[in-house]
Amino acid sequence: xxxxxxxxxxxxxxxxxxxxxxxxxxxxxxxxxxxxxxxxxxxxxxxxxxxxxxxxxxxxxxxxxxxxxxxxxxxxxxxxxxxxxxxxxxxxxxxxxxxxxxxxxxxxxxxxxxxxxxxxxxxxxxxxxxxxxxxxxxxxxxxxxxxxxxxxxxxxxxxxxxxxxxxxxxxxxxxxxxxxxxxxxxxxxxxxxxxxxxxxxxxxxxxxxxxxxxxxxxxxxxxxxxxxxxxxxxxxxxxxxxxxxxxxxxxxxxxxxxxxxxxxxxxxxxxxxxxxxxxxxxxxxxxxxxxxxxxxxxxxxxxxxxxxxxxxxxxxxxxxx
Ligand SMILES: NC(=O)c1ccc[n+]([C@@H]2O[C@H](COP(=O)([O-])OP(=O)(O)OC[C@H]3O[C@@H](n4cnc5c(N)ncnc54)[C@H](OP(=O)(O)O)[C@@H]3O)[C@@H](O)[C@H]2O)c1
Numbered sequence: 001x002x003x004x005x006x007x008x009x010x011x012x013x014x015x016x017x018x019x020x021x022x023x024x025x026x027x028x029x030x031x032x033x034x035x036x037x038x039x040x041x042x043x044x045x046x047x048x049x050x051x052x053x054x055x056x057x058x059x060x061x062x063x064x065x066x067x068x069x070x071x072x073x074x075x076x077x078x079x080x081x082x083x084x085x086x087x088x089x090x091x092x093x094x095x096x097x098x099x100x101x102x103x104x105x106x107x108x109x110x111x112x113x114x115x116x117x118x119x120x121x122x123x124x125x126x127x128x129x130x131x132x133x134x135x136x137x138x139x140x141x142x143x144x145x146x147x148x149x150x151x152x153x154x155x156x157x158x159x160x161x162x163x164x165x166x167x168x169x170x171x172x173x174x175x176x177x178x179x180x181x182x183x184x185x186x187x188x189x190x191x192x193x194x195x196x197x198x199x200x201x202x203x204x205x206x207x208x209x210x211x212x213x214x215x216x217x218x219x220x221x222x223x224x225x226x227x228x229x230x231x232x233x234x235x236x237x238x239x240x241x242x243x244x245x246x247x248x249x250x251x252x253x254x255x256x257x258x259x260x261x262x263x264x265x266x267x268x269x270x271x272x273x274x275x276x277x278x279x280x281x282x283x284x285x286x287x288x289x290x291x292x293x294x295x296x297x298x299x300x301x302x303x304x305x306x307x308x309x310x311x312x313x314x315x316x317x318x319x320x321x
Contacts, residue, residue: 011083015180
């Protein structure tokens with residue numbers, strides 16, 4: 001159990017981060033600054049948890065987070081940079097901002113956090129934890145941008161271990177597919193998760209234990225470690241596995257194109273419906289205008305009749321006089 005620590009945890013509102021939050025909040029004397037962009041569900045989580053909304057994908061966000069933590073705790077004993085997100089897609093577009101958004105959150109922010117944390121520690125002891133990904137070690141079809149963002153983070157942690165001061169422990173987590181909001185965020189259209197899938201509570205338990213024991217890396221799925229060895233020794237096993245994942249992407253692309261076709265058909269039907277409504281309205285307008293004109297004609301006739309009568313009466317009166 002991790003006790004008596006001041007902790008910053010990003011991505012604390014959901015999935016792996018939320019399960020880690022539950023475990024850390026139980027530690028005696030722990031005080032936690034729990035961060036996500038939306039923190040409504042963790043606002044009243046526990047007395048030792050301060051929920052704070054922050055977008056860690058910007059320099060201003062990370063700087064503000066360090067200021068907030070220093071204000072609350074003075075020293076940060078453990079900084080767990082867990083927040084991240086994926087896309088599941090065929091990479092076939094030229095959209096700089098989309099690529100940039102992923103790298104800012106998954107790669108640049110945790111790298112920048114390292115530099116901030118080293119400066120914050122100023123020689124004191126501290127622990128930096130990262131949620132990398134199994135996909136940061138083995139690229140997968142459908143996750144080109146996500147894989148590269150996590151490969152980059154993995155490369156950074158490998159390199160920085162050779163430079164980092166002794167007062168800093170770095171513990172990295174390499175989960176396989178974990179049943180969190182991750183897959184809902186990745187694409188609006190449902191797709192098949194990579195095999196195997198773990199529970200976030202299992203992943204969180206292993207990571208908290210790894211941090212406590214000073215592990216450099218935590219691979220919560222034994223099968224992934226085994227399969228890496230197997231795939232290294234027998235490359236055809238890797239080919240078979242990746243072909244299965246490629247087939248999933250092909251099925252997803254078909255589903256996506258059906259979804260887009262449905263959207264187009266719905267949009268076309270909506271336009272047709274709009275046209276029909278328009279012509280009905282115009283027809284109704286014509287009817288109403290016709291009725292009004294008829295009424296106006298009738299009223300005009302009646303008024304003219306009354307006016308003629310009035311003229312007759314006046315004439316009669318004049319002649320009568
Ligand atoms: N689930 C998996 O299969 C899997 C596998 C390997 C690695 N991972 C990694 O595990 C980590 C946690 O993901 P998860 O699976 O637990 O997904 P999740 O359930 O979607 O949780 C993601 C968390 O990160 C927060 N977040 C996202 N962008 C943020 C930003 N710009 N600023 C602050 N907070 C942000 C989210 O809250 P808001 O949206 O409110 O900000 C949420 O609390 C990620 O780094 C992910 O890449 C996941």
